[in-house]
Amino acid sequence: MTTLLNETLKESIYMPTPARITAVKTFTPTEKFFKIALPSGFSLAHRPGQFVEVSVFGVGEAPISICSAPSRSNGTFEMCVRAVGKLTDALHRLAAGSTIAIRGPFGRGFPIERFRGKDIIFVAGGLGLAPLRSLIDEVINDRGKFGRIHLLYGTRTPQDILFAEDLVAWANAPRTEVHITVDRPDEAWKGNVGVITKLFPKLRFHARNTVAIIVGPPVMYKFVLMELLGKGIADGNIWLSFERQMKCAVGKCGHCQLHHIYTCQDGPAFSYAQVKHLEEAFS
Amino acid sequence: MSLRIMPKSLLKTWIKHLQSRHFKVVGPTERFGQYVFEEIHSADELVMDYPTSVLPPKKYLLPPRERLFTFNAKTMEMQPDIQAVPTVILGVHTCDMHAVAMLDKVNNTGYADQHYKARREATYLVSVECLTPCMEGSFCKSMGTLTVPENYDLHFTDLGSDYAVEVGSEKGAALLEGCSAFWEPSEADYARVDAVIGAKWQHFPYRLECDVTELPDLLALSQKSPLWDELGERCLACGMCTKVCPTCYCFDVTDEIDLNLEHGERIRQWDSCQIEKFAVVAGGHNFRSSRALRQRHRFMRKGKYQYEAFGLMGCVGCGRCAASCLVHITPVDTFNALHRLRQAAQNGSAAENTASNQEVQA
Ligand SMILES: Cc1cc2nc3c(=O)[nH]c(=O)nc-3n(C[C@H](O)[C@H](O)[C@H](O)COP(=O)(O)OP(=O)(O)OC[C@H]3O[C@@H](n4cnc5c(N)ncnc54)[C@H](O)[C@@H]3O)c2cc1C
Ligand code: SF4
Numbered sequence: 001m002t003t004l005l006n007e008t009l010k011e012s013i014y015m016p017t018p019a020r021i022t023a024v025k026t027f028t029p030t031e032k033f034f035k036i037a038l039p040s041g042f043s044l045a046h047r048p049g050q051f052v053e054v055s056v057f058g059v060g061e062a063p064i065s066i067c068s069a070p071s072r073s074n075g076t077f078e079m080c081v082r083a084v085g086k087l088t089d090a091l092h093r094l095a096a097g098s099t100i101a102i103r104g105p106f107g108r109g110f111p112i113e114r115f116r117g118k119d120i121i122f123v124a125g126g127l128g129l130a131p132l133r134s135l136i137d138e139v140i141n142d143r144g145k146f147g148r149i150h151l152l153y154g155t156r157t158p159q160d161i162l163f164a165e166d167l168v169a170w171a172n173a174p175r176t177e178v179h180i181t182v183d184r185p186d187e188a189w190k191g192n193v194g195v196i197t198k199l200f201p202k203l204r205f206h207a208r209n210t211v212a213i214i215v216g217p218p219v220m221y222k223f224v225l226m227e228l229l230g231k232g233i234a235d236g237n238i239w240l241s242f243e244r245q246m247k248c249a250v251g252k253c254g255h256c257q258l259h260h261i262y263t264c265q266d267g268p269a270f271s272y273a274q275v276k277h278l279e280e281a282f283s
Numbered sequence: 284m285s286l287r288i289m290p291k292s293l294l295k296t297w298i299k300h301l302q303s304r305h306f307k308v309v310g311p312t313e314r315f316g317q318y319v320f321e322e323i324h325s326a327d328e329l330v331m332d333y334p335t336s337v338l339p340p341k342k343y344l345l346p347p348r349e350r351l352f353t354f355n356a357k358t359m360e361m362q363p364d365i366q367a368v369p370t371v372i373l374g375v376h377t378c379d380m381h382a383v384a385m386l387d388k389v390n391n392t393g394y395a396d397q398h399y400k401a402r403r404e405a406t407y408l409v410s411v412e413c414l415t416p417c418m419e420g421s422f423c424k425s426m427g428t429l430t431v432p433e434n435y436d437l438h439f440t441d442l443g444s445d446y447a448v449e450v451g452s453e454k455g456a457a458l459l460e461g462c463s464a465f466w467e468p469s470e471a472d473y474a475r476v477d478a479v480i481g482a483k484w485q486h487f488p489y490r491l492e493c494d495v496t497e498l499p500d501l502l503a504l505s506q507k508s509p510l511w512d513e514l515g516e517r518c519l520a521c522g523m524c525t526k527v528c529p530t531c532y533c534f535d536v537t538d539e540i541d542l543n544l545e546h547g548e549r550i551r552q553w554d555s556c557q558i559e560k561f562a563v564v565a566g567g568h569n570f571r572s573s574r575a576l577r578q579r580h581r582f583m584r585k586g587k588y589q590y591e592a593f594g595l596m597g598c599v600g601c602g603r604c605a606a607s608c609l610v611h612i613t614p615v616d617t618f619n620a621l622h623r624l625r626q627a628a629q630n631g632s633a634a635e636n637t638a639s640n641q642e643v644q645a
């Protein structure tokens with residue numbers, strides 16, 4: 001018998017479960033990759049695009065995307081963390097063997113069953129590749145059910161590229177193209193330079209049978225949306241993941257409220273059709 | 284449900300009875316000319332006909348600061364802190380009862396909050412019919428909160444020398460058990476209650492210039508209103524308005540730990556959407572970067588967003604925020620100003636339409 005991790009919230013929706021860091025990899029000076037094991041008999045059973053709340057006791061808690069595919073998780077999962085403040089800095093100081101605590105999975109992920117049979121454009125800016133990775137891997141693991149796949153990925157410099165091994169593996173998958181661009185190249189960089197929207201002319205797709213999934217910093221959304229809508233992709237076929245400040249992840253603290261929606265419960269994944277009329281969605 | 288009559292002189296007897304049954308009894312008491320909900324030790328402290336309280340009784344359901352669980356950072360042991368002290372809250376006004384309905388809804392939607400639920404289930408709400416307006420800033424009649432909602436356990440109406448006590452639930456009935464202070468009502472008592480409640484309405488003014496049901500649409504059309512900039516210029520971002528509000532429930536979560544970095548606790552504390560850092564995310568992006576945007580969010584929640592999310596208004600018209608704002612930003616003035624701006628815009632475009640129709644005809 002396995003226990004789903006979120007069943008442990010029965011006593012208190014705020015109280016996490018211990019989990020162990022089993023491996024740490026340094027991706028960049030600010031980003032680290034963590035492999036996490038739940039206690040024996042527990043399963044996360046997440047959907048791509050969902051997140052967990054990660055606790056370091058005495059420091060606090062923060063929402064972090066699950067970056068591994070559900071089909072690859074067996075009481076374990078992965079995350080990629082950028083050190084930007086109290087909790088994320090504390091996580092960066094922890095080595096394999098350390099214990100943290102986890103609640104979740106939370107929110108609605110991407111409705112992968114609705115993407116079957118379609119061509120897919122993934123657009124990732126910076127750390128946005130982390131939540132997308134759970135979806136990309138899930139799609140690639142079930143490659144036959146999906147059409148052509150394009151991944152557009154933009155970072156600031158070549159040194160900021162995350163998941164380098166995965167990018168190579170995806171590029172080698174059948175009917176899959178990976179395009180990477182950097183804002184500021186170094187001498188060794190031979191690839192694309194410039195903002196992510198510059199990659200769109202490289203793509204050949206039928207707007208009618210294409211879904212696009214965008215995850216990146218807030219500033220990226222407006223420009224990428226203009227590009228995709230301009231190409232004729234339907235509002236309901238464009239999916240995004242929203243970042244908001246979150247202090248509870250269970251629809252109580254009010255921090256993540258966007259219009260009448262609680263991002264932690266109804267998001268973080270939304271279709272453009274769901275949010276396009278909501279004030280502050282793209283502010 | 285059923286009605287009982289209690290002579291006012293026996294209120295003391297009943298409170299003693301409740302205390303002897305180990306209920307914590309709280310109610311409005313006077314402190315330096317204002318009224319606050321506090322634990323009642325003797326019935327003399329209780330002021331049932333208080334105008335309004337500084338803080339709403341919300342603090343017993345969602346304390347300003349609350350421990351969620353304790354932890355041991357070394358052994359990873361955790362213990363939830365779920366408090367359920369049987370508490371009778373006396374003298375809750377009807378607006379605050381509507382606010383409790385809102386808190387109940389939020390805390391039972393999706394993931395039910397066990398901390399809130401435990402407190403709420405151990406709480407007995409004894410409401411009281413408001414017979415005269417409590418203060419200048421309140422607008423309960425406009426918001427439809429001047430009658431008690433169905434969530435009361437007991438509801439008191441002041442009949443002069445007696446209280447009419449409506450029993451609204453099993454929990455309410457339990458509070459009367461074994462106490463010899465209550466009588467079955469006579470026909471005349473029913474008539475007295477009707478007369479007292481019927482006579483009160485004329486004393487309360489309508490203060491909103493539009494109907495409460497028009498607020499969500501009015502606000503939807505006011506997202507780009509210049510009024511928000513005006514409020515943003517004045518607002519001090521002090522957060523008093525949300526602190527005193529009976530329907531505001533937003534909180535922050537922090538850890539506290541001893542010097543050995545071993546024993547600690549996770550705490551939640553009231554937070555305010557009016558404070559600058561409320562909607563900041565990593566990287567420094569702020570989704571509501573100005574006071575104007577934060578004021579807009581506050582009033583959108585009050586008259587539109589919460590209604591759309593939970594089916595109940597986010598404002599119950601208690602007026603506390605109006606009374607506590609140093610720069611006189613009030614819901615009544617805000618909603619009325621938006622309503623007038625809207626009407627002016629409509630009259631303007633109506634006049635234009637008429638003018639262009641006349642041109643066509645000519
Ligand atoms: C659904 C979701 C998924 C996420 N997934 C990931 C992920 O996979 N990987 C990842 O690394 N991150 C992710 N994040 C972001 C992550 O949650 C934040 O980086 C984290 O909460 C920061 O917490 P902290 O304690 O480290 O930083 P804090 O100490 O809270 O500070 C974080 C940042 O917030 C700002 N800030 C905080 N307080 C203030 C203030 N008072 N005034 C001004 N600015 C302030 C600053 O810019 C600061 O850099 C995700 C967020 C969400 C909502
Ligand atoms: S009480 Fe008044 S000044 Fe203070 S945050 Fe609220 S509106 Fe602004």
Ligand code: SF4
Nearest residue numbers: 528598599601602604
């Ligand atoms: S917004 Fe103001 S008037 Fe409305 S319920 Fe809150 S404190 Fe009372």
Ligand code: FES
Nearest residue numbers: 249252253254264
């Ligand atoms: S994170 Fe607390 S309500 Fe969404």
